[in-house]
Amino acid sequence: MLRLVKLEFLKLKTNRAFWILLGIYFVALLLIAFSGGAILQYLENQGVTYRGLSPVILPIYDFEDIWQNLAWLGYFFKIFPALLIIISVTNEFQFKTHRQNIIDGLSRTEFFLSKLSFAIFLALLSALVILIIGLILGFLNASDTSVDAILYNAVFIPAHAYQLLLYFLFTMFLALIIRKSAFTIMVLLIYTLMIEPIAAGILGHFYPLIGSLLPLQAFSSIVAFPFTRYILLETPDYIGLVEFLKATGWGFVFLFGIFWQLKRRDF
Incomplete structure (x- = not known):
C-alpha cells in the first residue's frame, strides 16, 4: 500500500491545485475547530442565552463531546479532499498516464489499488x-x-475516516465515468449540494425510510449531527449498526461500479 501511495504522490506533488485544496481543507478544519470558543464568547457578549444559561458553559471541547463534534465538522468539508480524488483519477486520462502505467506492468487491479490507497x-x-x-x-x-x-x-475518529473513504469511493466512481475533471467536479458539487439534499428532503417528508437510503444520506448518518444536544434535544452519541450497514452497502455498490468500469470500459 505504501508503494502505491508513493506512486500517487509522485504524480501529484508538482500539481499546485493538489496543495491548495489540501491546504484549504486543513485550514478550514483548524479555523472552525479553534473558533468555537470565540463564537460562544461572542454570543455571550451579545446577550444570547438559552434558558438563562450562558453559551460559554457549553462543553463543546470536553472529551466526551469533542470527537463527535470534530468528526461531523470534518465530514462537512469533505468536498475539498474529494476534489483531490478527482484530480488523481482524471489526470490519468487527461495526460494518458494510465496507459503508460499499464505498459510499465501495472495491472488494472493495481491501478485501482493505487487510487484506493490514496483515498485511504x-x-x-x-x-x-x-x-x-x-x-x-x-x-x-x-x-x-x-x-x-x-x-x-x-x-x-475512525468513523470519520470511514465516512470520508465511502465518499471518496463515490467520487472515484463519478470520475471514472466522466473522466473530465471540470465536468466531474460540476456533477459532484451539483449532486452533493443540490440533487440529493432536495431529493432527501422530498422523500424524507413522504417516505422517510427511502430518503435515508440515498448514498450521501447514508454516509452522513454514520456520525449524527452533534450540536442539538446543546439545546437539550436527543442526539445519538454512538455509531448505529443500521446506519453503518446502509453506508457500507453503498460502499460495496460503488466498489463494484469502479471494478466494472476498469474491467469493461476502454482503458
Whole structure:
C-alpha cells in the first residue's frame, strides 16, 4: 500500500491545485475547530442565552463531546479532499498516464489499488489531524483529561475516516465515468449540494425510510449531527449498526461500479 501511495504522490506533488485544496481543507478544519470558543464568547457578549444559561458553559471541547463534534465538522468539508480524488483519477486520462502505467506492468487491479490507497491515505490523514486538534483543544479546555475521558467516544475518529473513504469511493466512481475533471467536479458539487439534499428532503417528508437510503444520506448518518444536544434535544452519541450497514452497502455498490468500469470500459 505504501508503494502505491508513493506512486500517487509522485504524480501529484508538482500539481499546485493538489496543495491548495489540501491546504484549504486543513485550514478550514483548524479555523472552525479553534473558533468555537470565540463564537460562544461572542454570543455571550451579545446577550444570547438559552434558558438563562450562558453559551460559554457549553462543553463543546470536553472529551466526551469533542470527537463527535470534530468528526461531523470534518465530514462537512469533505468536498475539498474529494476534489483531490478527482484530480488523481482524471489526470490519468487527461495526460494518458494510465496507459503508460499499464505498459510499465501495472495491472488494472493495481491501478485501482493505487487510487484506493490514496483515498485511504487521505481519510487517515484527516482523522489524524482531527485527533491532534481534539487532543490540543481537549487538554486546553476539558474539565476531565483522564484516559477514560479521552477514549470516551473516540470511536468517532475512525468513523470519520470511514465516512470520508465511502465518499471518496463515490467520487472515484463519478470520475471514472466522466473522466473530465471540470465536468466531474460540476456533477459532484451539483449532486452533493443540490440533487440529493432536495431529493432527501422530498422523500424524507413522504417516505422517510427511502430518503435515508440515498448514498450521501447514508454516509452522513454514520456520525449524527452533534450540536442539538446543546439545546437539550436527543442526539445519538454512538455509531448505529443500521446506519453503518446502509453506508457500507453503498460502499460495496460503488466498489463494484469502479471494478466494472476498469474491467469493461476502454482503458
